[in-house]
Amino acid sequence: MVGCYNRRATMKRILTGDRPTGPLHLGHYVGSVANRVQLQREYDTFIIIADIQALTTNFDRPERLRQDVLNVALDNLACGLDPARATLFVQSLVPAIAELTVIYSNFVTVQQLAHNPTIKTEAAQYNFGESMSYGFLGYPVSQTADITFCRAHLVPVGEDQLPHIEQARKIVRKFNATYSSVLVEPEARVSTVPRLVGLDGSTKMSKSLGNAIYLSDSADEIKRKVSSALTDPARIHPTDKGHPEVCVVYAYHRVFNADAVSDIAERCRAGTIGCVACKQLLIAALDRFLSPIRERRAELASRPDTVWDILETGTRRARAEGEQTMALVRQAMKLEYPSAARPGGPTR
């Protein structure tokens, strides 16, 4: 452990994470979780469970939050996130994130937020119309605080998050130019695997679109979901010549069945494998991939106290980092007053 902390001191830092709005699915895995599990070996890794961000769309349903936080922690741990290397923590328990969010709000215009393409896409998805909340519009500002409170260098994310990282960089530059250079300007590290399409062929796998395979799905659920997945619509008979590039099942074979995929594509084009058989191969491949994750997840889920302990340890470290950053920020902004407001002063 001691050696591990020493190593951490010389490593560059990454921060990434998830909104706890339900269990994670294969799209999350491909887009970010796989990437962060690799990176935790080389970087001091912070993983945020962004419960406050989840509330921007679910503020009226807080009762699910606790289970969803646990689910996201379980998914990350089951995929190989190692609490000895990575700091897994809960956003709402780190006061510096809330403090920085308020401070950063001066460094971003309403225009910038309203033009953020990811905000626009999500607003349309949630049907906000004229009723978008200030909290939702401003979540990229709070996400900037998520990233900068621990002075992270790198942010591994899926490409939909790029506008938010760009926004974070702008806020940091403006802050540093206005006061002094105490904040670290983060860089995005985009997953190299292209975005996973939904089972229904829509461009993105997503919970709200109901087209997702969850990391926690049972073998039966996977079978049912893959059986209903969209294939080449021009193929009626198993002997028809297929077009893998338009087929959802093929897109999944490429990611989860890399060894067999070129053979499968060839047989599809030649009309020597039907969609049913092709789906069976995918079901088997997904099962090979998911069963160790599923087992590890079930094992951890049977002792939730261990998971809450991991979160508590991670959150404690995150809070300590946040206090250090806040001390630098207060100094830079001259938000320093005799005794009472000092970190470690009478109020803490």
Ligand code: TRP
């Ligand atoms: N917005 C991210 C998502 O929807 C989740 C998130 C919250 C995040 N805070 C973050 C990602 C900080 C990277 C860094 O997936």
